[in-house]
Each structure stands twice: as structure tokens, then as C-alpha cells.
Amino acid sequence: MRIDILTVFPEMFQGPLDFSIVSRAVHSGIVEIQIHDLRDFTESPQRKTDDAQFGGGSGMLMNALPIIRGAEAVRDMALESSQVRIVFLSASGKALTQSLARELSLAEQLVLVCGHYKGVDERAIEYLNGEEISIGDYVLSGGELPAMVLVDAIVRLLPGAVGSLDSVEEDSFYDGLLEAPRYTRPQTVRGLSVPEVLLSGDHAAIDAWRLEQSLQRTKERRPDLYSKWTKEHESHQEALEMQIVHSLSVNPTPVSQDASGVSIRPLLADNVGARKFHMRLFEVQPGGHTPHHEHEWEHEVYILQGSGAIVSDEGEMEFKAGDAIWVSPKERHQFKNTGAENLRFLCLIPTMGTCT
Numbered sequence: 387m388r389i390d391i392l393t394v395f396p397e398m399f400q401g402p403l404d405f406s407i408v409s410r411a412v413h414s415g416i417v418e419i420q421i422h423d424l425r426d427f428t429e430s431p432q433r434k435t436d437d438a439q440f441g442g443g444s445g446m447l448m449n450a451l452p453i454i455r456g457a458e459a460v461r462d463m464a465l466e467s468s469q470v471r472i473v474f475l476s477a478s479g480k481a482l483t484q485s486l487a488r489e490l491s492l493a494e495q496l497v498l499v500c501g502h503y504k505g506v507d508e509r510a511i512e513y514l515n516g517e518e519i520s521i522g523d524y525v526l527s528g529g530e531l532p533a534m535v536l537v538d539a540i541v542r543l544l545p546g547a548v549g550s551l552d553s554v555e556e557d558s559f560y561d562g563l564l565e566a567p568r569y570t571r572p573q574t575v576r577g578l579s580v581p582e583v584l585l586s587g588d589h590a591a592i593d594a595w596r597l598e599q600s601l602q603r604t605k606e607r608r609p610d611l612y613s614k615w616t617k618e619h620e621s622h623q624e625a626l627e628m629q630i631v632h633s634l635s636v637n638p639t640p641v642s643q644d645a646s647g648v649s650i651r652p653l654l655a656d657n658v659g660a661r662k663f664h665m666r667l668f669e670v671q672p673g674g675h676t677p678h679h680e681h682e683w684e685h686e687v688y689i690l691q692g693s694g695a696i697v698s699d700e701g702e703m704e705f706k707a708g709d710a711i712w713v714s715p716k717e718r719h720q721f722k723n724t725g726a727e728n729l730r731f732l733c734l735i736p737t738m739g740t741c742t
């Protein structure tokens with residue numbers, strides 16, 4: 387990939403791009419980054435790049451022509467000009483997201499135009515067929531820092547830019563959730579210890595704890611992401627089949643591997659051979675319960691948070707966070723929350739035809 391940056395402050399780019407992943411990618415030839423001074427594309431002796439705006443209004447606007455000449459010049463420099471995208475970093479652009487970064491990382495050449503002052507003459511964007519991108523809803527003084535942010539987000543996605551472990555962006559059940567808290571040595575820092583479960587070696591319990599923490603944090607800090615995640619995980623259960631096997635099937639030894647190499651590790655011995663699941667996440671308030679119900683299939687239930695009991699004709703079975711329980715087919719039952727916090731549990735329902 388080749389990235390050309392047009393700016394009136396080329397000096398700002400000395401430093402930030404010379405470190406870590408971006409610098410390594412440049413030195414190994416994965417990406418070529420060129421910074422261009424927009425003043426080099428002016429024609430007046432004063433090398434002026436801005437002017438007052440038509441229609442009135444305070445502040446200066448960047449002239450269209452230096453930007454157009456600059457973009458045309460760098461477009462001609464590139465060997466293959468087929469896949470060029472011209473991006474204007476602009477406070478009124480569409481939001482930069484990971485999926486937009488991923489999409490941009492597929493281009494052969496990017497031309498980034500850093501706006502400044504009150505903005506740029508609209509005709510520069512129109513003539514060059516540019517797209518406007520913002521890095522978030524806050525006011526900065528120019529497009530230079532956003533351009534560096536964009537470069538960092540894109541370059542680390544280029545094949546070979548990041549060590550092999552990180553480089554695979556695996557689709558995961560946790561996608562769209564904030565990460566659970568993490569800890570490293572020493573075990574005690576100024577009297578603060580590491581959550582017990584992380585030292586237990588019990589991978590099922592650790593997975594359940596992390597999922598619970600992720601859900602809790604996301605709900606609190608990013609209600610937007612939380613409702614998106616819960617919606618997706620209710621309505622697109624098919625898409626989740628593999629992820630659930632991934633994140634919640636946690637016996638110590640793999641039982642089998644499917645074609646994609648995913649280890650299938652059933653939670654319960656009865657479930658050997660089951661390959662795919664639908665998933666439903668339920669939440670019951672303290673003192674609350676689900677309706678009485680029964681179903682044709684038997685399925686696993688994984689308790690993520692809280693404690694309670696499953697009540698059926700057979701009697702009552704208590705459970706707590708970390709437990710995996712088994713619900714028999716055609717047995718009328720309900721879940722009760724007997725604890726003080728919300729009860730959360732995942733139901734894993736085997737997909738027809740893939741379960742023995």
C-alpha cells in the first residue's frame with residue numbers, strides 16, 4: 387500500500403509514524419508513506435493555501451486548487467493507480483470504525499487530505515471524488531492527528547504488519563463487547579489482588595467470569611454497544627453457532643476437530659458429538675422467575691451470574707455462577723432467581739441434525 391498525506395503542517399508527522407508497528411511496516415516495505423506540503427502546490431509567491439469564504443463567516447477556508455493539484459500529482463506518482471481512495475479528514479465526515487479501517491486497508495493507494503481552519507472549499511472534495519472521514523465527535527484543530535490515527539488503524543491491518551498472533555482477527559463471541567479486566571504479575575499490587583477465579587485454572591469458570599465482566603462493563607460504559615450485541619445474539623443465533631462452541635466449550639481435552647480446525651469440547655459428557663448450538667441469553671431480576679415451560683430438545687444451560695434454582699416436577703435443583711446444568715426434554719420447568727443480584731444464564735440449544 388502507498389499512503390500520501392497532503393498537509394500544511396508536514397513537520398507534525400515527524401515522530402508519531404516512526405514508531406512501533408507503522409515504522410516496522412514502512413521498513414519492511416509493507417507500506418510506503420509520503421508526506422507532502424500543500425504549499426508546494428500553490429502558484430502564488432506567498433504560497434497561500436487559504437482564503438476568506440464566500441457568503442461570509444469567520445475564519446479561513448482552504449483553497450481547492452492546491453489540494454487538487456497535490457492529489458493529482460501523488461496519484462500520478464503511484465505505479466498502480468487503479469485502487470486509489472482520496473480521504474478528507476473532516477470534522478463533518480462519516481465516523482471512522484474498525485470496519486471502515488478494514489475496508490480502506492484493501493486499497494492500493496490512499497491520499498489523505500488534512501483539513502484545517504474552518505474547512506476546505508467543497509469543490510476539492512467534489513472534483514477529486516473524495517470521501518470525508520471523522521475520527522469522533524469532538525473538535526480538534528485540524529486533520530493531521532486524525533490522519534495519523536487513520537494510518538495507524540489501517541497499517542496494522544496490512545498482511546504482515548503485526549505478529550502472527552494478533553494478525554488474525556478472529557470472529558469471536560466477544561466481538562462488539564468491551565474486554566474484561568486483565569492482570570499480570572505480581573499477584574498483589576499495593577494490597578490489590580487478582581480476582582481468585584483467574585488463578586483457579588478452571589477454564590470454564592474463567593470464560594464465564596470474563597464474559598460476565600465484559601457484559602457488565604459494556605452495559606455500563608457503552609449501552610449502545612450492549613444493546614447491539616444483545617440484539618444480534620438474539621436474532622442471529624445461526625451466526626453464533628461456532629463462536630459458542632469456541633467460547634464456552636471448555637473441557638481440558640479436545641474431543642474432535644471440525645473442518646475449520648475448531649476444537650470441539652463439550653461441556654457435559656452427554657453432549658459428545660453435538661456440534662452446533664443456538665444460544666439465548668436470559669436475565670432474571672432478584673426474586674423473579676421465567677415462565678413455566680417445556681421443549682422437545684434437551685439442552686445445556688450455563689450460569690453466568692447470580693444463583694437460583696431450576697424447578698420441575700422432579701424437584702428443585704440449585705445452581706450458581708459457573709455451573710453448567712442440563713435440562714431434560716419435555717420436562718416442564720422454570721428458572722428462579724434466589725440470589726440478590728440479577729441472574730444471567732446462557733441456554734445452548736443443539737441445532738437439529740448435528741446432535742447425537
Ligand code: 9D3
Nearest residue numbers: 475476477520521522525526527528529532
Ligand atoms: C467552524 C468550526 N467547526 C464547527 C464546530 C467545524 C470544524 C472545522 C474544522 C471543526 C473542527 C475542524 C478541525 N478538525 C478537523 O479537521 C478534523 C476532525 C475533528 O475535529 N474531529 C474529529 N475528527 C476530525 S477529522 C478532521
